[in-house]
Amino acid sequence: MDAKIIKLKPILKKDKTREVLLDKAAQVFSRQGYQSASLKEIASAAGMKAGSLYYHFASKEVLMIEVLERSIKFISDTVAEEIEKLDDDYPFEDALNAYIRGHLTAILKSPDYTTTTIRNNGQVPKSVQAALHPKREHYEQQWRNLMIQGKAEGVIRADVDEQLLRLMVLGCLNWSSVWYKSGGASIDTLVDQYTDVFLNGCRKQGVK
């Protein structure tokens, strides 16, 4: 209780190993799903035995929670980056495009973490679901605010329910991770068509 009050540089190997474990866990969870992913497989992908994993994470659940937290943060951050690229006083159309671009980029470019979030939506223990709820809710609120902006600006038609619209867009985006294969259409192509169709519809003007 005297000297050595300051303990600096606890840069341990531990932290790096944690990163590797989380990455491998995301990989395995996203491909196999929570239940059928085994700690043995995750550990061995990180070059260690299953038991050693418990030095870094208290349980499989805790590991999953951390993967999912990172996933949500990553999506949220990517959206924020896109928003920051806009000028101030951006109109709703630009904001929508930025949200779509951010969410889709995050999902499709780093699928390990984000696919874990999307695929394991309902199949994860309730305790995990509960732990994630606040962050999930916070991100969803941003989308709600976006729709409110659209209504406030008078861009979104009055007879379009903005809650449903939000769920339409997000469903469309999330489902992309189910079918998207890199090498096909570019993400930009998706973003532009999604924005265009949601704003203007697929129908040619002047028809009927």
Place this chain on the structure above:
Amino acid sequence: MDAKIIKLKPILKKDKTREVLLDKAAQVFSRQGYQSASLKEIASAAGMKAGSLYYHFASKEVLMIEVLERSIKFISDTVAEEIEKLDDDYPFEDALNAYIRGHLTAILKSPDYTTTTIRNNGQVPKSVQAALHPKREHYEQQWRNLMIQGKAEGVIRADVDEQLLRLMVLGCLNWSSVWYKSGGASIDTLVDQYTDVFLNGCRKQGVK
């Protein structure tokens, strides 16, 4: 090898039990996912022991395959019903509405079977996935044809990719099963807004 050539009425209890088992399996699979659904739970929901299940189904995989086959057939049939309600020479817009109504009705009104299909998309053994592929493909082809009709009629804009459009709509519909709670918005409300937004967009005419 003489008389008794005709064996009629093999109406056994077996067939009814199979039905019950399939229904309960759909319920459990849809809620827990393939891997974490246990045959013990399915069997006990049908009032029997896990071992007895093997009198009716050769394996867990076979059981899952049959559930999924029924699910696809159910969705496909429901869509077909909606199409039959239309007059002959229906325009693309009506067909789109019928497809959306059929698919969504099937998904949301009988969620046990259909949610199994949607939730377990990537988390099921490859053998199961392979067994289902033909029926899945056949149903998807109907949607492709719908989009081709829209293009042929000149209703869908030239700069809208019809493959992407199909994936947008289906993603939007399928994702509904993730968030939809009976008691909220009616299915008809969803159908109408989905059709409207995909055809016309959410943007008010004349803005900008």
Place this chain on the structure above:
DNA sequence: GTTAGAATCTAATAGGCATTAGAAAAATAA
């Protein structure tokens, strides 16, 4: 080189799982 702590491994626990073979029971037919 000694020592302390960090990181990993070994080996065991306890439990769940799908699956199977044969006994038992239930339903049906004679």
Place this chain on the structure above:
DNA sequence: TTATTTTTCTAATGCCTATTAGATTCTAAC
């Protein structure tokens, strides 16, 4: 009733699982 077939149960198989405690090895500071 008896005989036969259909259906279910029992009990065991072997395998895989998450988790734990303690021994072991590795790392870094002195």
